[in-house]
Amino acid sequence: MSIVQSNFLNFKNIRHAFSIRSGGVSPYPWNSLNCSFFVGDKENNVIRNKKKILNELGFKNDFFIKQIHGNRIVNAEDFIDSLEIVEADGIICKTYDLPISITTADCAPILMADPINNIIGAAHAGWRGSLSGVIDNLIDKFRLNGSNLENIYTVIGPCISKESFEVKNDMIEYAIKKDEASHYFFSYTNNCYFFNLPGYLKNRMERNGLQNIYCLSEDTCKNPDKFFSYRYETKKNNFITGRMINIIGLFSEKKNKNFLASS
Numbered sequence: 001m002s003i004v005q006s007n008f009l010n011f012k013n014i015r016h017a018f019s020i021r022s023g024g025v026s027p028y029p030w031n032s033l034n035c036s037f038f039v040g041d042k043e044n045n046v047i048r049n050k051k052k053i054l055n056e057l058g059f060k061n062d063f064f065i066k067q068i069h070g071n072r073i074v075n076a077e078d079f080i081d082s083l084e085i086v087e088a089d090g091i092i093c094k095t096y097d098l099p100i101s102i103t104t105a106d107c108a109p110i111l112m113a114d115p116i117n118n119i120i121g122a123a124h125a126g127w128r129g130s131l132s133g134v135i136d137n138l139i140d141k142f143r144l145n146g147s148n149l150e151n152i153y154t155v156i157g158p159c160i161s162k163e164s165f166e167v168k169n170d171m172i173e174y175a176i177k178k179d180e181a182s183h184y185f186f187s188y189t190n191n192c193y194f195f196n197l198p199g200y201l202k203n204r205m206e207r208n209g210l211q212n213i214y215c216l217s218e219d220t221c222k223n224p225d226k227f228f229s230y231r232y233e234t235k236k237n238n239f240i241t242g243r244m245i246n247i248i249g250l251f252s253e254k255k256n257k258n259f260l261a262s263s
Contacts, residue, residue, distance in 0.1 A: 002020055002023035002052060003020065003056060004017070006155045008153060013251050013252070014113050014115060016111050016155075016248040018158055019033055019244045019245045019246070020226050020227060022225075022226070023052065024045070025048050025049060029242075031242070032049075032242075035243055036243035038066055038067075057249065059099045059251070062099045062245075063100050064103070065089070065102065067088070067089050069089065069124075069128045069129050070087075070128075070134070071136075072087070072090070074090070074092075075141075076092070090121065090123035090124065090137065092120070092141040094119050094120075095250065097252050099250075102122045102123065102246050104157070104158075105229055106126075106159060107125060107197075108126070108130070108156055108201055109125075109159065110125050110154060110201070111154070111247075112142065114151045118250055119145050120248045121141065121248075131179055131182065135204050135205055135208065139152070149208075149211065150211055154214070156201055159197060159218075159219075160220055161197075161222065162185075163222070164219055179204075181203065182200060198215050202215060228241050228244055229241070
């Protein structure tokens with residue numbers, strides 16, 4: 001298996017995955033299960049890599065975005081028939097068999113599900129997007145679509161941890177100006193400052209009223225053989241690396257019965 005999953009999102013008709021970096025076809029420096037079209041890898045490699053993950057989950061295609069470290073959330077249904085490359089950092093969807101995905105290599109992947117109303121969401125949350133409210137906006141989209149906060153289940157996937165995320169003074173000043181509460185998530189060790197991104201995200205979700213939150217607590221930067229990590233690669237002066245896919249979808253058993261039998 002080339003994926004990590006969480007029992008926290010184990011609901012009927014909802015399937016999800018956080019991919020790892022091995023098991024694909026991409027050569028160095030994207031080796032090997034790169035799932036992003038936007039990091040210089042050959043398109044056919046990415047298609048083959050994504051197909052592997054989609055097949056494992058029983059899906060054929062996914063809706064994805066070009067991430068820009070912002071806070072825009074889009075409805076997948078608005079672009080079903082479009083060839084447009086959509087720039088955003090989060091997606092919400094209510095359509096069966098239309099999985100949604102985001103890609104990461106240290107930033108936090110967020111997968112959300114409301115199993116009562118059959119609504120799914122995904123967000124790419126780096127420090128800039130987190131501070132500018134990408135999570136707040138995704139939660140607002142769920143509420144606008146009829147979700148009650150107590151019915152939303154959220155998993156924070158593999159990302160850079162507080163032990164690996166060294167930051168500078170200008171980032172700390174920017175963060176506190178954007179959100180004063182962020183100062184609780186900076187620490188000082190061995191003459192260096194560090195930022196607890198997953199901890200901050202969990203706190204921000206709680207301040208927005210979410211109750212059902214789980215963090216996988218896998219550090220991408222400390223596990224470069226398992227995950228892509230941009231921070232790890234840049235320390236070696238390599239500024240190109242692949243991306244993991246983080247995907248969630250509403251699955252129709254009846255519609256996909258024949259597809260699964262032939263896979």
